Amino acid sequence: GAGVSQSPSNKVTxxxxxxxxxxxxxxxxxxxxxxxxxxGQGLEFLIYFQGNSAPDKSGLPSDxxxxxxxxxxxxxxxxxRTQQEDSAVYLCASSLGAxxxxxxxxxxxxxxxxL
Amino acid sequence: GDSVTQMEGPVTLSEExxxxxNCTYTATGYPSLFWYVQYPGEGLQLLLKATKADxxxxxxxxxxxxxxxxxxxxxxxxxxxxxxxxxxxxALSGRMDSSYxxxxxxxxxxxxRP
Numbered sequence: 030g031a032g033v034s035q036s037p038s039n040k041v042t043x044x045x046x047x048x049x050x051x052x053x054x055x056x057x058x059x060x061x062x063x064x065x066x067x068x069g070q071g072l073e074f075l076i077y078f079q080g081n082s083a084p085d086k087s088g089l090p091s092d093x094x095x096x097x098x099x100x101x102x103x104x105x106x107x108x109x110r111t112q113q114e115d116s117a118v119y120l121c122a123s124s125l126g127a128x129x130x131x132x133x134x135x136x137x138x139x140x141x142x143x144l
Numbered sequence: 145g146d147s148v149t150q151m152e153g154p155v156t157l158s159e160e161x162x163x164x165x166n167c168t169y170t171a172t173g174y175p176s177l178f179w180y181v182q183y184p185g186e187g188l189q190l191l192l193k194a195t196k197a198d199x200x201x202x203x204x205x206x207x208x209x210x211x212x213x214x215x216x217x218x219x220x221x222x223x224x225x226x227x228x229x230x231x232x233x234x235a236l237s238g239r240m241d242s243s244y245x246x247x248x249x250x251x252x253x254x255x256x257r258p
Contacts, residue, residue: 062245072233072248088245120188122246130244131176131195131237135188 031055033136035121041142042111050106050139052121059126061104062133063096067117075119078104079126111143146171150234150249157224157256165219165252167208167234175236177201177210177217178246182231191219191232224256 034053042048054061063075074088078098089095093111098104108115118140122133151166169177179191179201192201197212206221217234234249 060244064246071250072235072246074245074247077245085245122188124244131178132190132193133246134190135180137187 035136035139039140047109052104054123058123060124062122064120065117113143116143146247148249153253155254160223163221163224167217169236178235180233226256229256
């Protein structure tokens with residue numbers, strides 16, 4: 030079946046602009062995660078959604094970062110007033126939820142470059 | 145807090161050599177442990193996992209055993225192939241809260257030469 034998809038695959042933006050990154054999880058997966066992969070920081074957790082529960086935002090690095098998950102499926106990660114240090118690959122993952130929270134399936138990522 | 149430490153790379157081996165990539169962890173409670181692999185130009189793929197002490201995860205000839213006494217989860221393969229060249233990430237599932245977020249090591253790049 031279809032895996033996790035993310036769009037765009039690459040994004041180049043100017044410092045100070047806002048960007049939106051999209052994630053489509055695997056159908057039927059109730060849990061959704063965002064991570065960031067950067068040279069300096071490795072792979073970092075950003076935010077987690079599970080069903081209708083309040084999201085775990087503990088990994089968001091600043092209030093410029095926010096995320097939504099509409100209808101329990103598609104998620105959008107928004108970065109406002111981008112900075113050069115936001116340049117990274119943003120990865121989305123999903124898992125089944127109640128029957129298996131821990132096995133996460135990753136999308137191909139969105140490579141963000143802030144000039 | 146919880147953390148994962150894995151050996152620095154790159155690791156360079158000849159084809160058919162034995163591979164070990166060391167991984168140790170620090171965690172409260174009893175985390176699940178994972179190895180993910182990232183092939184060049186591709187996304188992260190789950191390679192194997194173990195959910196409790198003494199469990200052995202295995203896949204594609206790779207193995208790792210969850211050792212609680214040494215807090216380790218070393219990845220091994222008896223005979224590597226050129227196609228195994230990739231970056232390998234050790235991770236734990238931070239079950240100390242409800243989010244099951246993954247905490248990753250820094251990654252180890254493996255290069256296998258013909």
